Every structure is written in C-alpha cells, then in structure tokens.
Amino acid sequence: MRGERRGGMPRHLPVAPPLGNGRFYFILIVFCVVACILIGRITLLQVIDRPFLQSQGDARTLRHEAIPAHRGMITDRNGEPLAISTPVVTLWANPQELPEDGIQRVMLAQALGMSPDDFEARVELYSSREFMYLRRQMTPQAAQRILDLRTPGVYPQREYKRYYPAGEVAAQILGVTNVDDMGQEGLELSYQPFLAGHPGQRRVIKDRRGRLVRELGVIREAQPGGDLVLSIDQRIQYMAYRELRAAVAKHEADGGVLVMMDARTGEVLAMANLPSYNPNNRTGLDPRGLRNQALVDVFEPGSVMKPLAMAAILESGIVDRDAVVNTSPGWMRLDQFTIRDFRDYGELTLAGILEHSSNVGMSRLALQLSDTAIWEKYNQLGLGQSPGTGFPGETTGSLPAPVRWSRSERAALSYGYGLSVSAVQLASAFTALANGGMRLPPSLLRLSEPPQGLPAIEPAVANDLLNILETSVAAYTGGRRARVEGYRVGGKTGTVRKSGQGGYTTDAYRSVFAGIAPISDPRIVTVVMIDHPKAGEFYGGAVAAPVFSSVTGNALRLLDVPPDHEVDE
Incomplete structure (x- = not known):
C-alpha cells in the first residue's frame, strides 16, 4: 500500500515546517504587552486609585449616622417634671424604591391614615427625589405596625418629642419646641443651647437599599442637654x-x-x-394664649x-x-x-x-x-x-x-x-x-x-x-x-x-x-x-x-x- 515501506514498516508523514522567527516574536510581544497592560491596570487600581475607589465604595455603603441627643428636662423647684422628651419614630421613604404594586401602596396609605389618592399625589411630588417624610414623631408602637408591612423603600428614623405634663397651666412660661425639637417660645427658646445638648455620630455599613448591614462603632457619643430647675412650685x-x-x-x-x-x-x-x-395639642390655637x-x-x-x-x-x-x-x-x-x-x-x-x-x-x-x-x-x-x-x-x-x-x-x-x-x-x-x-x-x-x-x-x-x-x-x-x-x-x-x-x-x-x-x-x-x-x-x-x-x-x-x-x- 502507498505510504508504507516494504516489509510492512510504516512510512513517516511529512512534518510541518517550523514558524518563522518573526511570527513567534510577534505573538510573544503581544502576550507581553497584554500582561503589562493587565499588571499596570492592577497597579493603577490597587495602588494609585485605591484611596479614590475605596472612598467611592464607602460613599455607597459606609454611612455616618447622627445619634440624637436627649433634650434636657425642665422641672419645678421640687423636681416635678414640667417638660420632658419622649422617644418617637419618624417614618420616611425613598419614592424611587416604593413598590409599583397598587395593593401594597394602598395598604401603606391606609396604615398612614391617608387616602390612596393623597398618598399617590405625595409620591408623585417627590418622585424625582430619594427622600420624603411619611409621618413625623409617631409612637414606637404605631410606627412598628407600619414597618411590619415590610413595604420596600420605607425606613424608620429615631427622634425625640417634647411633652408637657402640666399642659396649659404653665404653657407660657415654658414655651414650646418645634417638630425638630428646637425651642421656639419661652424658656425653651431662651435656654435652647443649654437644653439641646450635642448629637453624637456612628459609622455603619448599609446596602444599596439603605438597610443596616453592620455597625462599625461610635465616632462621638451623644451628650444629653442639661436639666433646668425652675423657681416655680x-x-x-x-x-x-x-x-x-x-x-x-x-x-x-x-x-x-x-x-x-x-x-x-x-x-x-x-x-x-x-x-x-395646650402645648401638647396645638390644634385651634388662639395666638393670644402664646403670650406670657x-x-x-x-x-x-x-x-x-x-x-x-x-x-x-x-x-x-x-x-x-x-x-x-x-x-x-x-x-x-x-x-x-x-x-x-x-x-x-x-x-x-x-x-x-x-x-x-x-x-x-x-x-x-x-x-x-x-x-x-x-x-x-x-x-x-x-x-x-x-x-x-x-x-x-x-x-x-x-x-x-x-x-x-x-x-x-x-x-x-x-x-x-x-x-x-x-x-x-x-x-x-x-x-x-x-x-x-x-x-x-x-x-x-x-x-x-x-x-x-x-x-x-x-x-x-x-x-x-x-x-x-x-x-x-x-x-x-x-x-x-x-x-x-x-x-x-x-x-x-x-x-x-x-x-x-x-x-x-x-x-x-x-x-x-x-x-x-x-x-x-x-x-x-x-x-x-x-x-x-x-x-x-x-x-x-x-x-x-x-x-x-x-x-x-x-x-x-x-x-x-x-x-x-x-x-x-
């Protein structure tokens, strides 16, 4: 048969000629350039751009949260409370994260005590933003009932609300605070720096939805405000x-x-x-009543x-x-x-x-x-x-x-x-x-x-x-x-x-x-x-x-x- 030598011994197939020196070195250079580019890019990312990239990553996950400072108490001369701060919860939402599901939105609106139409109008108003208040200064129990709905895009914020046990009896001398717990009238205003204290700060990691992943520690402890003792009995x-x-x-x-x-x-x-x-319920307030x-x-x-x-x-x-x-x-x-x-x-x-x-x-x-x-x-x-x-x-x-x-x-x-x-x-x-x-x-x-x-x-x-x-x-x-x-x-x-x-x-x-x-x-x-x-x-x-x-x-x-x-x- 063709391709075989006599005596049954196989004949060798022809061998391809080796690559030319130019092609070999070209491929070698390409590999070296690619390796250098990769090494350079890795060096750029890990060494030169590392601080910038890390800061950008932290900006998306690392947060500095304020720790509210407890406002100081106002008491009478015998230590009886006249103005105290109680913990409350403010609910806020990211309109861009709220669900499209109409049923979930209706349930959220009803839980907030709003009509579905009013709720939708409010969401539409803030649709281009990432923050809007849902309800300020709720009791922790009432806020938890809404959070239990587990509606995406709804988050809590811890705050304090001022309460006046004496009500209208001592309203003008004490004054009032606003929704942000800042003194607006009376002694609440004149002693605002002393009563307010200084908020603290902590570092946390949150995911892209704003949910807490891990707490990294307290940067600065909150310093509560001072207590004010009045001459009033x-x-x-x-x-x-x-x-x-x-x-x-x-x-x-x-x-x-x-x-x-x-x-x-x-x-x-x-x-x-x-x-x-009544400073605890200012509905229908007569402005004359504010004057001391x-x-x-x-x-x-x-x-x-x-x-x-x-x-x-x-x-x-x-x-x-x-x-x-x-x-x-x-x-x-x-x-x-x-x-x-x-x-x-x-x-x-x-x-x-x-x-x-x-x-x-x-x-x-x-x-x-x-x-x-x-x-x-x-x-x-x-x-x-x-x-x-x-x-x-x-x-x-x-x-x-x-x-x-x-x-x-x-x-x-x-x-x-x-x-x-x-x-x-x-x-x-x-x-x-x-x-x-x-x-x-x-x-x-x-x-x-x-x-x-x-x-x-x-x-x-x-x-x-x-x-x-x-x-x-x-x-x-x-x-x-x-x-x-x-x-x-x-x-x-x-x-x-x-x-x-x-x-x-x-x-x-x-x-x-x-x-x-x-x-x-x-x-x-x-x-x-x-x-x-x-x-x-x-x-x-x-x-x-x-x-x-x-x-x-x-x-x-x-x-x-x-x-x-x-x-x-």
Missing part, C-alpha cells in the same frame, strides 16, 4: 391657674395674670396667664402704686407719719383736668389716704415734693427697666423721664397713671416693702442662695408702709375680700380705666390687687390683674382681691408658714 402654679381661670369665667373677663414671688429670694413661685393653650402677659405685656397699674409713691413722700421729710391731709370736697382741678375720689373723705391721715385710695390726698402730697422725687423712687424700684429674667421679649415697661412735667402729670404719677408696668415688675417692686426696703429682682430659676437685694426704700419707711397695708384690707375697706383666715395680710387694690384711641374709656377696666403675706414675717408677694371684667363688678377689691385671698391662703399652708393671726368672724 407646681402645686402653687396649679392653684393659681385654677383660681385665675375661675375668676375670669365668673366676671366674663378678657383674660388675667397672677404672679407670686418669694419675698425672701425674689424667686417666682407661680406665674399664671389667661388665655392659655406677666412678662411681655404692660398696663397702667393705678392705685396699687400709691404705697410706693407714699414711700417717696415719707422719705422726703416734708410730712411725717402722723400728718393729716384735707381731701374735701373730694375733687380738685389741675391743668384743666379734674381729679376725683369715690366720695368726699374729708381729713385723712396717710394711712387713711391708702385705706380709702384717695387720689386727691395723694395728689396734694405729691405736689409738695420736688419734680423728680416720685420718678426717682419708681426708678429705684426697678420700674422702666428690664426685670432681668432672661425671658425672651420681657418688657421694660414705661417710666417717662421727668422733662417739663405739668402739675397734673406729677399728680397722676402718684396714683398710678402715666406709667406702665408688667405684673412681674410690680411684684418685684413690692418685695421692697416686704423685705425691709431691699428690692429683689425676679428669678425664674431656683436659686441656691438668696440674692443681696437692691436698696430701694428706707427700712423704717418700709416697715411703716407694711403696717399701713394691713389696715388697707381691714373689714371696712375696699380690700377686705383679700383677707386670709389665720394670717395677717396687707395689700392695695387698683381699678384702672383702659385707654383707647380717644383716651380713657368709661366702660372698660383692669382690676388689680398687689399684696403681701404674712405681715408679721413676709413670705410671699402676689399680684393679680383681671383684664376687662364685664359681668357687672369691676373694682379691684371685688374682682382681683378674692383671687389673692384664695391663692395666698393655700400657698401659705403648702409652704408650711405658721398662722400669725386669729380671725374674728
């Missing part, structure tokens, strides 16, 4: 608000204010305002200023303690103005002038003084100046400078017209009578030790006036309804005409009472103002004095102040 605050509300309702008034201060320290034990609001009228609103005080003006008269040395003033015929003309008393009281002692609240008697005494004597005394008592409580928007009041005053203006100042004060300023001024002539600035925070006080009235004069104030609430006076069973109290009524566009009105009044108790060893100073009572009675002795009596009596017993007088009914 919650027990007295509740009583003050209750009695003030009852008086406003009884007399169909527009509102009212009550301020009670510790006569030894200047600490504000109670500060009630009406109208008010005791600190930010002013009014002409009227006759409650007479004991303070009398201090300037006694210190002048022009008249002595036993002087007698003729107030007949019960009126007088000054600069084309007529100053009137309730009736013709005839001759009155200084005590009688205060007991009967004689405008004529005060005017005749004031006109014997220098032009600036009463103004200087009011200025020493802190009127026309900031109270210094740190409360946002606290007013300075108005005490016009004595420039070219007429005789009628000087007289009006002595019986409480021509100036304006806040309830807190008035209470602070009366601490000078209760504290041996030393005026105490008001404090909304509990003090560790009593302040020095500011000299405002000569001690002997302050003691004389304190005793005169006790006679001003005697059984036969207009202030008799301010008496407290078992305690010696003193005070002064005021009935002030409200001013309008055309001057003073004849049918709108403010009823005021400022008092001190007990007289033997003063412990508290209380100011009550009822705005525009319309149910018939409007005199300070009939409207404001009974509120003083009720609140002061209960407060003295709560503070364990021993009785110093037996009332003979």
Whole structure:
C-alpha cells in the first residue's frame, strides 16, 4: 500500500515546517504587552486609585449616622417634671424604591391614615427625589405596625418629642419646641443651647437599599442637654391657674395674670396667664394664649402704686407719719383736668389716704415734693427697666423721664397713671416693702442662695408702709375680700380705666390687687390683674382681691408658714 515501506514498516508523514522567527516574536510581544497592560491596570487600581475607589465604595455603603441627643428636662423647684422628651419614630421613604404594586401602596396609605389618592399625589411630588417624610414623631408602637408591612423603600428614623405634663397651666412660661425639637417660645427658646445638648455620630455599613448591614462603632457619643430647675412650685402654679381661670369665667373677663414671688429670694413661685393653650395639642390655637402677659405685656397699674409713691413722700421729710391731709370736697382741678375720689373723705391721715385710695390726698402730697422725687423712687424700684429674667421679649415697661412735667402729670404719677408696668415688675417692686426696703429682682430659676437685694426704700419707711397695708384690707375697706383666715395680710387694690384711641374709656377696666403675706414675717408677694371684667363688678377689691385671698391662703399652708393671726368672724 502507498505510504508504507516494504516489509510492512510504516512510512513517516511529512512534518510541518517550523514558524518563522518573526511570527513567534510577534505573538510573544503581544502576550507581553497584554500582561503589562493587565499588571499596570492592577497597579493603577490597587495602588494609585485605591484611596479614590475605596472612598467611592464607602460613599455607597459606609454611612455616618447622627445619634440624637436627649433634650434636657425642665422641672419645678421640687423636681416635678414640667417638660420632658419622649422617644418617637419618624417614618420616611425613598419614592424611587416604593413598590409599583397598587395593593401594597394602598395598604401603606391606609396604615398612614391617608387616602390612596393623597398618598399617590405625595409620591408623585417627590418622585424625582430619594427622600420624603411619611409621618413625623409617631409612637414606637404605631410606627412598628407600619414597618411590619415590610413595604420596600420605607425606613424608620429615631427622634425625640417634647411633652408637657402640666399642659396649659404653665404653657407660657415654658414655651414650646418645634417638630425638630428646637425651642421656639419661652424658656425653651431662651435656654435652647443649654437644653439641646450635642448629637453624637456612628459609622455603619448599609446596602444599596439603605438597610443596616453592620455597625462599625461610635465616632462621638451623644451628650444629653442639661436639666433646668425652675423657681416655680407646681402645686402653687396649679392653684393659681385654677383660681385665675375661675375668676375670669365668673366676671366674663378678657383674660388675667397672677404672679407670686418669694419675698425672701425674689424667686417666682407661680406665674399664671389667661388665655392659655395646650402645648401638647396645638390644634385651634388662639395666638393670644402664646403670650406670657406677666412678662411681655404692660398696663397702667393705678392705685396699687400709691404705697410706693407714699414711700417717696415719707422719705422726703416734708410730712411725717402722723400728718393729716384735707381731701374735701373730694375733687380738685389741675391743668384743666379734674381729679376725683369715690366720695368726699374729708381729713385723712396717710394711712387713711391708702385705706380709702384717695387720689386727691395723694395728689396734694405729691405736689409738695420736688419734680423728680416720685420718678426717682419708681426708678429705684426697678420700674422702666428690664426685670432681668432672661425671658425672651420681657418688657421694660414705661417710666417717662421727668422733662417739663405739668402739675397734673406729677399728680397722676402718684396714683398710678402715666406709667406702665408688667405684673412681674410690680411684684418685684413690692418685695421692697416686704423685705425691709431691699428690692429683689425676679428669678425664674431656683436659686441656691438668696440674692443681696437692691436698696430701694428706707427700712423704717418700709416697715411703716407694711403696717399701713394691713389696715388697707381691714373689714371696712375696699380690700377686705383679700383677707386670709389665720394670717395677717396687707395689700392695695387698683381699678384702672383702659385707654383707647380717644383716651380713657368709661366702660372698660383692669382690676388689680398687689399684696403681701404674712405681715408679721413676709413670705410671699402676689399680684393679680383681671383684664376687662364685664359681668357687672369691676373694682379691684371685688374682682382681683378674692383671687389673692384664695391663692395666698393655700400657698401659705403648702409652704408650711405658721398662722400669725386669729380671725374674728
């Protein structure tokens, strides 16, 4: 056969000629270039671009999450909570990750308390974004019921919500926070940096859907806010608000204010305002209720200023303690103005002038003084100046400078017209009578030790006036309804005409009472103002004095102040 040698031995097939040297080296070079490219690329990725690539990878998986800081608690002087923060859950969603399934969307909308149409409209509005709120500040239990639906694209966020146990009773002094737990009003605003604290931060790894894969550790611990201890006594605050509300309702008034201060320290034990609001539910909020009228609103005080003006008269040395003033015929003309008393009281002692609240008697005494004597005394008592409580928007009041005053203006100042004060300023001024002539600035925070006080009235004069104030609430006076069973109290009524566009009105009044108790060893100073009572009675002795009596009596017993007088009914 062909291809075989004879004898049966196979014949060798022809061998292909070897590759040419050029082709071999070409292939070798190609392999080397590819290897170099691969090595270079690996080097570029692993060495040169490693930090950048790692940062890009971390940016897609590594997260820095904030750890919310617990807002500090606000308590009363006895440690009772007035404002606390509770943990809540906010639900948010990535609209681009929400399921297309209509049934899942309807179930989610119903769980959120939304109609399907409203939910779809909201999703459409945020469709180009990766974040939208579903529901803010839910209770953990309510939020968990929604999370149990396991709807893709829905995530929780831990937050805190402010809660006020006292509700409307102390709303204006505390203020409120917004949905982001930032102070907006009152002490929540003025002490925002102290209460807020500092949020922490932690590192976590999340997948592309935002789900937590692993926690890498805490970068910075959250620092909770500081706790604020107020001077307010919650027990007295509740009583003050209750009695003030009852008086406003009884007399169909527009509102009212009550301020009670510790006569030894200047600490504000109670500060009630009406109208008010519930800070835990602000639906239908009356904007008037937001104002802390005791600190930010002013009014002409009227006759409650007479004991303070009398201090300037006694210190002048022009008249002595036993002087007698003729107030007949019960009126007088000054600069084309007529100053009137309730009736013709005839001759009155200084005590009688205060007991009967004689405008004529005060005017005749004031006109014997220098032009600036009463103004200087009011200025020493802190009127026309900031109270210094740190409360946002606290007013300075108005005490016009004595420039070219007429005789009628000087007289009006002595019986409480021509100036304006806040309830807190008035209470602070009366601490000078209760504290041996030393005026105490008001404090909304509990003090560790009593302040020095500011000299405002000569001690002997302050003691004389304190005793005169006790006679001003005697059984036969207009202030008799301010008496407290078992305690010696003193005070002064005021009935002030409200001013309008055309001057003073004849049918709108403010009823005021400022008092001190007990007289033997003063412990508290209380100011009550009822705005525009319309149910018939409007005199300070009939409207404001009974509120003083009720609140002061209960407060003295709560503070364990021993009785110093037996009332003979």
